[in-house]
Amino acid sequence: MGVFNAVMSLSGLIDTELAEGERLARHTSYRIGGKAALFITCHSYHSLRRTIEVLGRERVPWVILGKGSNLLVADAGYEGAVISLGREFSRFVVSDDGATITAGAGAMLARLVNEALSRELSGLEFAVGIPGTVGGAISMNAGSRDEWIGAVVQDVVTYKPAAGIRHYGREDVTWGYRVTSLPRDEIILEVTLRLAPGKKVDIRAKMEQSLARRRRTQPIGSASCGSVFRNPANMSVGKMIEDCGLKGFSVGGAEVSTMHANFIVNKGTASAADVSAVISHVYEKVKETYGVELQPEVKFLGF
Incomplete structure (x- = not known):
């Protein structure tokens, strides 16, 4: 059971593309992330259904990935299958x-x-x-x-x-x-x-x-996941973070955007650990200052 058997079962399946050890940094807007055990592109509903059946039988965890625009993938990657929806979708x-x-x-x-x-x-x-x-x-x-x-x-x-x-x-x-x-x-x-x-x-x-x-108002063109936190009711999380003096705060290659404080950008060398550290610092600082526990909008994979 496991990834090997899943590969054997899915290889050659019509409307299905399969890759092992695919770097997920290639599939996220952050341009960060380690390898997925499997990266599967399903071009039809039949392919998707069969793929899910095989992964379930082999007890391989899986996630659906769009364009990775609100996703942070761990540096160690994901020990499961990442499924992308192709042509028919x-x-x-x-x-x-x-x-x-x-x-x-x-x-x-x-x-x-x-x-x-x-x-x-x-x-x-x-x-x-x-x-x-x-x-x-x-x-x-x-x-x-x-x-x-x-x-x-x-x-x-x-x-x-x-x-x-x-x-x-x-x-x-x-x-x-x-x-x-x-x-x-x-x-x-x-x-x-x-x-x-x-x-x-x-x-x-x-x-x-x-x-x-x-x-x-936003650092369009920079590698980021968009807004990191959801706005609390009747409050601007960007202004809260800015008022905490955190614009420009950085760890490694990850930085709180100087244009919009609810964006954390990859300056080119950021690891997932860098981004995670900045997120944690911002969360703690806002909690300490406002008593508000921010809810992440970004999703995490492999952590």
Whole structure:
């Protein structure tokens, strides 16, 4: 049992790409992370289902990885399988009504935003500049402080291992700040979004305004995971960290951004241990100063 048997069972499986010892730094926006025992790209639902079955039988732990835009992988890597959703999960379909788009979970959110613009559909302007996949955006209800992707969701399709396909209408899901009630043990496969017709010039203007704000206030272009902590109710975690005098605080190659204090950037040589140390220091300092225990938005793998 284990990784070796899983490799033997999955090698040659149609619509499945398999790599052993893949460096996860290549698959995260932090550009940090050790090796995964297995890195599996599933290009179809059949491949995904079969892969999950084999890993379960062989007792190999697994995780789904989008584009790794909110993930910190340990320097020692992950002694399990990392699954990426490929071709079949990267498609867009626009319905006959012209205002409903169904997107695979593996599709890039940026492509979806541009697709909406090209079809003169409004409702996703706030998402311009947000990295990652559609599935990742749905799982964490990505957006700004005031606008979330959950507001335009019509339907979500998931796969529950050993149980099959599940469907959730918008009202079946609770959408909150950086969180949804979708079961954590289910894999998001696709989502249907209900958008509104608009004028391309107006949609583009709103997108440019949103992107300009991000460029002005966030270290876009630097290696990071985006926001590290969730904002407490009615508080700005960035301002809290800044008021603690932590802008520019660093450990090794990891630094609290001097542009936005809720971003920790990889200056080029950071290890996961460096980033983890900065996160811990910020957490303790804010707790000591404000009595608030910050909740991480970044996810951790291999720790």
